[in-house]
Amino acid sequence: MKKEKVRLRFGESYVEVEGLRCEKCGETLLDPEKTQRILLLNKLLKGVRVKVGSLGKSLIIRIPADVRDFLGLAKGDEVVIRISGDEKLIVEKG
Ligand SMILES: [Zn+2]
Numbered sequence: 001m002k003k004e005k006v007r008l009r010f011g012e013s014y015v016e017v018e019g020l021r022c023e024k025c026g027e028t029l030l031d032p033e034k035t036q037r038i039l040l041l042n043k044l045l046k047g048v049r050v051k052v053g054s055l056g057k058s059l060i061i062r063i064p065a066d067v068r069d070f071l072g073l074a075k076g077d078e079v080v081i082r083i084s085g086d087e088k089l090i091v092e093k094g
Contacts, residue, residue: 006030010042040070063091 006019006028015038019030044067053060063073071093073079082090 001029004028008035008038015042037070040066044070 001020002023004019004021005016007014007016017030017034017038019028021028048064048067050062050064053062067073073093078094080092080094082092084090
């Protein structure tokens with residue numbers, strides 16, 4: 001097995017992941033954990049559609065489990081909600 005960078009294509013962009021290539025058959029094995037994370041990132045970059053709910057006088061937005069896991073968010077963490085223009089809401093960790 002030989003270490004090798006593998007290019008994965010996402011739409012018009014590429015991401016490189018480290019993999020192991022078998023010199024006998026040419027098959028490449030990707031690090032499953034890294035690959036999983038990249039696939040998840042690709043999905044999350046496109047945006048996740050969620051519904052706005054309400055709780056008392058406030059509106060609530062649920063953070064999907066995929067987003068929670070990717071960012072390592074947990075109950076009790078603080079985030080900053082910021083408005084960017086008339087239609088953009090940005091939620092930042094920390
Ligand atoms: Zn092989």
